[in-house]
Amino acid sequence: MxxxxxxxxxxxxxxxxxxxxxxxxxxxxxxxxxxxxxxxxxxxxxxxxxxxxxxxxxxxxxxxxxxxxxSKIAVWATDTLGNGRVEIHVMNRSLGPVYDLTIDIEGTSLHGEHQAVRYGYGVYDFGFGTLAPCTLIMISGNDGLYRSAKPKEKLKLIGVAIEALEFRDGVGRRWYQTGGELTQDDAEHLKYGERRTTAIQDGEYDERASLSMRKVKTGKPEDCTEK
The missing domain is CATH 1.20.5 (Single alpha-helices involved in coiled-coils or other helix-helix interfaces)
Structure with missing residues (x-):
């Protein structure tokens, strides 16, 4: 080329x-x-x-x-008043308030006096708009609660079982405690409510009432701390 x-x-x-x-x-x-x-x-x-x-x-x-x-919110009942009557304790050990606390109890109540005395078994609820921090509240089962619908009628509780409670924490998250387990899942709480409603309809309780507090004692938990 x-x-x-x-x-x-x-x-x-x-x-x-x-x-x-x-x-x-x-x-x-x-x-x-x-x-x-x-x-x-x-x-x-x-x-x-x-x-x-x-x-x-x-x-x-x-x-x-x-x-x-x-976990620092607790409710329990003790027989400390004598005569078989109880005292309900509501405690907030944290340094912040909790809100919309509602407590469900079952209890045996005493009606009448002397020869006319009779017993009843009821399901009740009561609550607090706000439970202040570092607070212990003690409510007498003898004269600390009354039926909201009958404010002049004293409710005498001689036996109490704490069944459930719910509340909102400091940032608004809702918590439930049913059967001793603390959770944000409301499934068991709803099941408890359904069982209770069915039991009421079936006549297993003598009464169903919302309660108000007449007088309480307040104190401060000894170990009020927050991590």
Missing amino acids: AETAGETPGGRSASRWREIIKHTITGITALGIFGALVFQGVGTYLQYLVSRDQLAQSTEENDDRLRDQA
């Missing part, structure tokens, strides 16, 4: 090398850019993992803190 005018074999060789070097530099540059993008992508992903773990840890710590407050 005839050579192009003015182009020598040495010139063609030099031109090919320049093309090779040019493409090599372009390839190396592209590879460097690709490597930088990969490195940046790996760094971004690792940063995402760290942020995700930090968020999960923060959420878990916050959940633990909220459960810690909820």
Whole structure:
């Protein structure tokens, strides 16, 4: 094949090398850019993992803190007044208030006096709009509660079982305690309510009433702390 005018074999060789070097530099540059993008992508992903773990840890710590407050709400009954009558204790050991506390109890009540005395078994509920922090409330079963619908009629309880309670914590999350288990899941609480409603309809209780507090004693728990 005839050579192009003015182009020598040495010139063609030099031109090919320049093309090779040019493409090599372009390839190396592209590879460097690709490597930088990969490195940046790996760094971004690792940063995402760290942020995700930090968020999960923060959420878990916050959940633990909220459960810690909820776990410091307690209600129990004791037979300390003599004559078989009871005292109901409501306690908030945390440093923050809780709201809309509702307590469900079952109890044996005493009606009448002397020869006309009779007993009844009822299901009752009472509550607090706000239960203040570091508070212990003691309610006498003898004269501390009365039926909201009959404020002049004293309710004398001689036996009480705490059945359930619910409340909102300091940030508004609702908690339930039925059968001694504290949870945010209302499934068991709803089942308890359905069973109670059925029992009332079937006549298993002598009465169903909402209660109000007539007078209470207040104190402060000895171990009122918050982590």
